[in-house]
Amino acid sequence: MADNQDDKRKSGKNSKAKDKTMNGFQIRPPAPAIHGMLGEKLKAFYAEVANEPIPERLTALLAKLEAQSAKKQQS
């Protein structure tokens, strides 16, 4: 009984440790948000830039890279 509980605790511990080592960028712990007014202002500032249309030179660059890569694949 006591052993059993001990095992449970151990495996609980292990799986937690595993999650941590596996996480790399994969497993996301709860967001450690910056709450409140400052958090909202930061997000609003960020979203304002993110919502701007993507500059043409950037989409053109990717189109060019893609075309080059497609060409390479053909030859």
Place this chain on the structure above:
Amino acid sequence: MSNSPEFADQLIAAIPGLRAFGVSLTSKADRADDLVQETLLKAWKHHDSFEPGTNLKAWLYTILRNEFYSQIRKRKREVEDADGAYAGRVAVPPAQHGHLDLSDMKAALAQLPEEQREAIILVGASGFSYEEAAEICRVAVGTIKSRVSRARMRLTQVLAIAPDEAADGETFDDGASVRSAA
């Protein structure tokens, strides 16, 4: 391995966030776009070094950040001049509750040391966890936490936000009343 159109689509999807991160770091849209452009070129070129299954967004932000610091090293003098001129123009906004122009945030961010600026943006706006931000900045998680906390205090001061409203689990004398009001 050749780059697929899917990879190009993933890069395009990442551009808005990368631009916002770039503007946060540099406070200049054209410099931010230069950074994003370099990031896209490097990501395309080094796609093979990206480990499938890991976080592409974090990988891209890491590239952009590296590019930012290498550009700073390259044109250190130029950057210092620009920052000096900028800081001279930036006036700290008066205390004003409930309203805040977004350009005030840009100016306030520009007053932070770079390490604090990137930390609070990654965690507070880009949606990364402390752990991810620590990997991107190549420092310990505790270091990121303390940078975020210092940045938060400084921004709260500069923007004249009532500290209670910006508090993140910290207790203030009248914390209880603020919490129940929220």
